[in-house]
Amino acid sequence: MTYYRDLSKYVYSESAIPDMNVGWLSRWRLFAGGAVSSEFMEVLASQVRMPRNQMRGGHPCHFCSALRLGGVAVTARIFEVEYRLGSAEIHAISRNGEVFSAPNLIYHYIDRHGYRPPGEFVQAIIDGGEGKVHKSAIIRLREMVEDAPRMEDRVDAAIDLIQVSPASSVNWLSEIVELPSCHSYFRRRVKVALQLL
Numbered sequence: 335m336t337y338y339r340d341l342s343k344y345v346y347s348e349s350a351i352p353d354m355n356v357g358w359l360s361r362w363r364l365f366a367g368g369a370v371s372s373e374f375m376e377v378l379a380s381q382v383r384m385p386r387n388q389m390r391g392g393h394p395c396h397f398c399s400a401l402r403l404g405g406v407a408v409t410a411r412i413f414e415v416e417y418r419l420g421s422a423e424i425h426a427i428s429r430n431g432e433v434f435s436a437p438n439l440i441y442h443y444i445d446r447h448g449y450r451p452p453g454e455f456v457q458a459i460i461d462g463g464e465g466k467v468h469k470s471a472i473i474r475l476r477e478m479v480e481d482a483p484r485m486e487d488r489v490d491a492a493i494d495l496i497q498v499s500p501a502s503s504v505n506w507l508s509e510i511v512e513l514p515s516c517h518s519y520f521r522r523r524v525k526v527a528l529q530l531l
């Protein structure tokens with residue numbers, strides 16, 4: 335997987351939502367280590383269930399597979415369900431609306447390899463779990479659901495909204511996915527996220 339320094343500008347894909355990178359680790363680079371709170375891990379786990387920027391294929395964990403060729407596929411057991419990691423991202427939205435994007439492997443990096451993400455990211459995950467996201471970020475995401483040129487961005491914005499502001503978005507999105515004109519990819523992905531609430 336491509337390495338990006340923590341808190342560098344997001345450039346990995348065409349995705350229009352994220353502002354900054356977190357957790358794009360490389361086995362060739364040292365990373366920050368240390369304990370994180372169980373509260374943080376719990377919210378992070380609930381996030382991993384809602385993939386953003388979902389891609390085909392997958393990246394293995396290069397720390398687990400350092401002595402083997404080809405890498406080792408990674409799964410995480412979250413709320414009794416086995417999730418395959420390595421082909422999607424998660425978003426964390428700070429109180430002032432900045433969006434961090436991390437590969438969902440970040441859950442495994444923290445859980446199994448002792449990685450400690452930057453404090454800004456940890457705080458954004460916790461704040462998002464408590465619904466403390468600035469109104470401007472909610473408005474930006476709603477506009478993206480309606481107007482983003484790429485369907486993938488509309489889906490990701492909808493899932494971001496479900497994550498950080500379910501009270502303001504669930505009824506609205508539930509109506510959108512039932513419209514005959516709703517794009518089938520949007521309907522399928524957003525319905526799965528809505529069912530997780």
Ligand SMILES: [Zn+2]
Nearest residue numbers: 395397398446
């Ligand atoms: Zn690993």
